Amino acid sequence: MRLSAAVIALLSTSATALSVFRENGVSANDELDVPGKSPLRFCDAAADRKDDIIIIEEVVLTPNPPEAGQTLTIEASGIVKEAIEEGAYVNLQVKYGYIRLINTSADLCKEMKNVELECPIEKGRISITKNVDLPKEIPPGKYTVEADVYNSDDKHITCLTATVVFPRKGLGFFEDL
Numbered sequence: 001m002r003l004s005a006a007v008i009a010l011l012s013t014s015a016t017a018l019s020v021f022r023e024n025g026v027s028a029n030d031e032l033d034v035p036g037k038s039p040l041r042f043c044d045a046a047a048d049r050k051d052d053i054i055i056i057e058e059v060v061l062t063p064n065p066p067e068a069g070q071t072l073t074i075e076a077s078g079i080v081k082e083a084i085e086e087g088a089y090v091n092l093q094v095k096y097g098y099i100r101l102i103n104t105s106a107d108l109c110k111e112m113k114n115v116e117l118e119c120p121i122e123k124g125r126i127s128i129t130k131n132v133d134l135p136k137e138i139p140p141g142k143y144t145v146e147a148d149v150y151n152s153d154d155k156h157i158t159c160l161t162a163t164v165v166f167p168r169k170g171l172g173f174f175e176d177l
Helices: 002-016 108-115
Strands: 040-042 054-062 071-080 089-096 099-107 124-133 141-150 156-166
Touching (some): 089 108
Antiparallel strands (some): 040 156, 054 071, 071 124, 089 141, 141 156
């Protein structure tokens, strides 16, 4: 379950710090990319995000992509357009390939404690830096995560998705040859 905690921490962090457009030309594919250096993408086109409570300015993951057994550093910044209150929630889905591992609704404020934030998150600029130790034992494969986030009054905060591939480790002896 530690993997799901890391994934939740990653997406909770991204959901609490938050851009709609890149300053230089936006193509149909680029407008879904979250600004910065991460595998995060918006679920919806920019026009559909205009009423979201959060504007993501940048998310940087180091290393990018995340690596099993490494410390993942998450740096996020953005603007919260209105307070995020107790009762906010995230609809979370995690897939391993085509297999759904998690499909749940979670208390966003409770999960944000994993990234040392507490509700309410007040309106205004926010910056977050968090280190997450990823376990060495993450099974190799493609993981897809979607987090659709809402405030206590069901106003849309944001929706983010990410796909990360954890490669199969070599056979040790043969890597040294």
